[in-house]
Amino acid sequence: MIKVGIIGVGTVGTSVAEILRDNADMISARAGVDIIVKSGVVRNLSKKRGLDIAFSDSVDDILDDEEIDIVVELMGGVEEPFEVVKKALHAGKAVVTANKALLAYHRYELQAIAKDIAFEYEASVAGGIPIINALRDGLSANHIESIMGIMNGTCNYMMTQMTNDGVAYDAILKESQELGYAEADPSFDVGGFDAAHKLLILASIAYGIDAKPEDILIEGIQNVTQEDISFAKEFGYAIKLLGIAKKDANEVELRVHACLISQDEMIAKIDGVMNGISVIGDKVGETLYYGPGAGGDATASAVVANIIDIARSGKSAPMLGFNRPMEGDKLTLKPTANIESKYYLRVSVTDKAGVLASITKIFESHNISVETMLQRSSDNESANLLISTHIAYERDIQAMIDELEALDFVNARPVMIRIV
Numbered sequence: 001m002i003k004v005g006i007i008g009v010g011t012v013g014t015s016v017a018e019i020l021r022d023n024a025d026m027i028s029a030r031a032g033v034d035i036i037v038k039s040g041v042v043r044n045l046s047k048k049r050g051l052d053i054a055f056s057d058s059v060d061d062i063l064d065d066e067e068i069d070i071v072v073e074l075m076g077g078v079e080e081p082f083e084v085v086k087k088a089l090h091a092g093k094a095v096v097t098a099n100k101a102l103l104a105y106h107r108y109e110l111q112a113i114a115k116d117i118a119f120e121y122e123a124s125v126a127g128g129i130p131i132i133n134a135l136r137d138g139l140s141a142n143h144i145e146s147i148m149g150i151m152n153g154t155c156n157y158m159m160t161q162m163t164n165d166g167v168a169y170d171a172i173l174k175e176s177q178e179l180g181y182a183e184a185d186p187s188f189d190v191g192g193f194d195a196a197h198k199l200l201i202l203a204s205i206a207y208g209i210d211a212k213p214e215d216i217l218i219e220g221i222q223n224v225t226q227e228d229i230s231f232a233k234e235f236g237y238a239i240k241l242l243g244i245a246k247k248d249a250n251e252v253e254l255r256v257h258a259c260l261i262s263q264d265e266m267i268a269k270i271d272g273v274m275n276g277i278s279v280i281g282d283k284v285g286e287t288l289y290y291g292p293g294a295g296g297d298a299t300a301s302a303v304v305a306n307i308i309d310i311a312r313s314g315k316s317a318p319m320l321g322f323n324r325p326m327e328g329d330k331l332t333l334k335p336t337a338n339i340e341s342k343y344y345l346r347v348s349v350t351d352k353a354g355v356l357a358s359i360t361k362i363f364e365s366h367n368i369s370v371e372t373m374l375q376r377s378s379d380n381e382s383a384n385l386l387i388s389t390h391i392a393y394e395r396d397i398q399a400m401i402d403e404l405e406a407l408d409f410v411n412a413r414p415v416m417i418r419i420v
């Protein structure tokens with residue numbers, strides 16, 4: 001019999017215990033051994049959780065319990081779970097986690113500590129979709145050319161509701177929290193950090209790149225307005241928060257931001273809490289992964305799959321997919337300034353003669369070529385200029401936005417959304 005201790009019995013932890021209880025027959029048949037949850041750790045012992053397991057508020061009750069074979073870390077955070085997981089590995093216990101924030105900062109240290117001890121984290125990226133398994137095992141014969149997709153269910157749910165039903169930002173964020181999609185601190189979702197944590201994990205498996213959130217371009221959906229959404233619709237785009245990893249010679253660009261994406265693309269059609277990730281390998285071509293990216297049961301489905309895998313063999317693949325570094329030219333992170341894209345800008349200006357001419361001059365001075373331009377009056381005195389560009393460098397766009405913001409006839413810092 002395999003005994004599991006769950007540290008953090010909240011949205012996901014509760015579902016893990018329920019699945020192991022409700023699907024016990026099938027799970028033990030697949031694993032070849034019975035798997036039970038021996039105990040769980042929470043902060044608030046007085047909260048009713050509807051589970052017939054022992055509860056404690058001390059992580060040591062699980063870490064020091066010699067009967068526990070697998071520690072499931074579902075408490076969230078970074079440094080506190082890092083200490084907990086290290087202690088579990090030092091005690092020789094296998095670990096399963098869904099904690100992408102922990103892995104975004106400490107995955108290489110944990111890999112070094114884990115060595116041959118099983119450490120699995122399928123649920124950390126894209127909830128119920130087995131994307132880690134696909135990338136680390138199924139596609140291991142390939143050089144990965146790109147990974148692009150929707151990696152945050154909360155943002156996709158919010159953008160879908162804002163686009164289809166015009167629901168206000170605050171109301172829909174609250175609903176995402178109530179549905180158990182959002183992180184404990186939802187600014188991780190809407191600020192793009194959660195998707196960035198996931199992208200960094202995938203980038204390690206695909207490219208062996210050890211980057212931290214601070215090293216890459218991360219923006220969220222906080223500045224997207226109904227005006228941008230209408231522009232997108234009018235020009236045949238959807239707005240999605242995407243994580244993008246792209247190999248270009250010996251460099252890899254990593255970025256998370258809201259994107260205007262053609263409504264004809266598969267990813268543009270992925271709505272609600274669903275995630276969708278496209279991976280292009282040099283031999284296999286494009287593969288697409290689609291499914292629920294957040295929520296208790298969907299995420300717990302991936303956690304329990306890891307538990308079953310460990311129960312079957314007691315081992316896991318090399319945690320981040322490489323048994324040794326690649327020989328030859330190393331891949332490095334492309335500097336953000338060198339990223340190239342098409343851009344959409346919304347510039348709020350005073351509606352008077354000469355403004356348009358001045359603006360186009362500034363575009364020209366930064367080597368940025370305009371593709372389309374629309375003027376929408378907001379009131380008698382001001383107007384919004386909605387502009388899309390041809391391909392330009394990130395450094396040029398940022399410098400131009402700084403210059404535009406400083407002009408007396410520009411009312412606020414221009415809003416920019418990249419076009420893919």
Ligand code: NAP
Nearest residue numbers: 008009010011012042043044074075076098099294295299
């Ligand atoms: P949650 O509902 O907030 O649950 C966290 C649990 O951890 C709670 O039971 C909490 O106790 C317990 N906890 C927190 N700090 C603790 C401490 N210091 N000592 C003891 N117990 C502690 O969070 P969640 O949504 O289940 O997420 C858990 C992890 O899964 C996070 O890393 C998250 O990023 C990840 N994840 C979540 C989802 C999702 O859809 N929710 C999807 C993928 C990955 P109390 O209940 O007493 O407060």
Ligand code: HSE
Nearest residue numbers: 152153154181183294
């Ligand atoms: N808060 C995350 C999301 C949970 O909305 O995608 C799944 O990782």
